[in-house]
Amino acid sequence: MKRLLLIGMGPGHPDYLTIQAIDAMKSVDVFFFLEKDGEGKDELIRIRREILERFLPERSYRVVTAPSPPREAEPGRYRDGVLDWYRRKAEIIAGLINDELADGESGAFLIWGDPTLYDGTLTIVRQILDEGLADFDYQVIPGITSLQLLAAKHRIPMNRIGEPIEVTTARRLAQTAPESIQNTFVMLDSNMTFEGLADSELTLYWGAYLGTDGEMLAAGPLKQIAGELAERARRAKADRGWLMDVYLLRKEQGGR
Structure with a gap:
């Protein structure tokens, strides 16, 4: 079965990764990066790449990037807007799992801070499984918030x-x-x-x-x-x- 890891990377500096997070990274075949549009947003991807280069200098892995859909902000429709945003991200993430992971491989997202606090990826992953968009097991690795x-x-x-x-x-x-x-x-x-x-x-x-x-x-x-x-x-x-x-x-x- 395919496996997905949501790895808490802490707030931006490699020193804030836990030993559990580093060990989990060593088991990953494919790291998924969702790129956000906007000036300066490439810095968030750069920091993730620097973390991989620091802790996985001799290990073979792939990095697959995909555009992150923008969130449509409409007055008076905050919750509906977020749910629609999650739906569009679920389709992208499910596509990555289906197309880029072979059976038995592990993929991962490096989540800023902790995957359980103020981040929607865990909710989206559960939505993908509930709707049958992809078949995989997953694990959450906590991070410093x-x-x-x-x-x-x-x-x-x-x-x-x-x-x-x-x-x-x-x-x-x-x-x-x-x-x-x-x-x-x-x-x-x-x-x-x-x-x-x-x-x-x-x-x-x-x-x-x-x-x-x-x-x-x-x-x-x-x-x-x-x-x-x-x-x-x-x-x-x-x-x-x-x-x-x-x-x-x-x-x-x-x-x-």
């Missing part, structure tokens, strides 16, 4: 005694009352939604391009840093053609 790296870079704990942790999206943050936030991690906020909370008493711990060249970090009271940081992030996005950020909004204890 950007949340862990963000906390480590800022030297703060992710959790505090007796308090919850929330992981959310920028779209949902825009609908959240600041007074309800205790420890909220926000994934991928290219529109700098945190600016809308700049009048709150929250502290922001922010990072972008974590683990890559040009890593950016910032921290401080949101009302003091929101405006300048948003402009800095917009310049970085314009210069590189993409922005991959994550941040923690936290209500400090004891008035800190």
